[in-house]
Amino acid sequence: MTETLPPPQLEHVCDLAVTIAPPLEVGQTASGLRRVIPITGGVVTGPMLNGKVLAGGADFQLILGGGTQAHLDARYVIELDDGTRVFVQNTALRFASLENSQRILRGEPVNPADIYFRCQPRLEAAxxxxxxxxxxxxxxxxxxxxxxxxxxxxxxx
Known part of the structure; x- marks a missing residue:
């Protein structure tokens, strides 16, 4: 007999404002359009984690669906206020209309309500x-x- 278990609850951990450099375009490969977005820094604030994003990470992107889907794999380090460093590997899916996707690729603003952008961060610290x-x-x-x-x-x- 199967049983539906209660849904898990969510606890807000933190918010990140990540600064980036212009993309490094690899180009259209057999897998799709490849881009690398250098991470230059940022701020982390929240009820459970506070600190800064260190420069040196990157977001490795694969653009598919004629430009409408972005499969993201960001890897970077957060330094918490107590000096602890946290490794972050954040995979994500961003989906948008072709028009909004082209705006994003050109670095133009888009309405966030029109974009599906969800992620699954994995965090590691000593x-x-x-x-x-x-x-x-x-x-x-x-x-x-x-x-x-x-x-x-x-x-x-």
């Missing part, structure tokens, strides 16, 4: 205090803007 980061599942929402990427992360409780 030390007992932050072990819960490796022992939890996270999901999030994102918004791409001309000046960067804005994310909200939630722990699945």
């Amino acid at each position: 030390g007992e205090k932050w072990a819960w980061l490796s022992e939890s599942q996270f999901i999030g929402s994102g918004r791409r803007a001309p000046d960067g990427v804005y994310l909200s992360f939630y722990r699945v409780a």
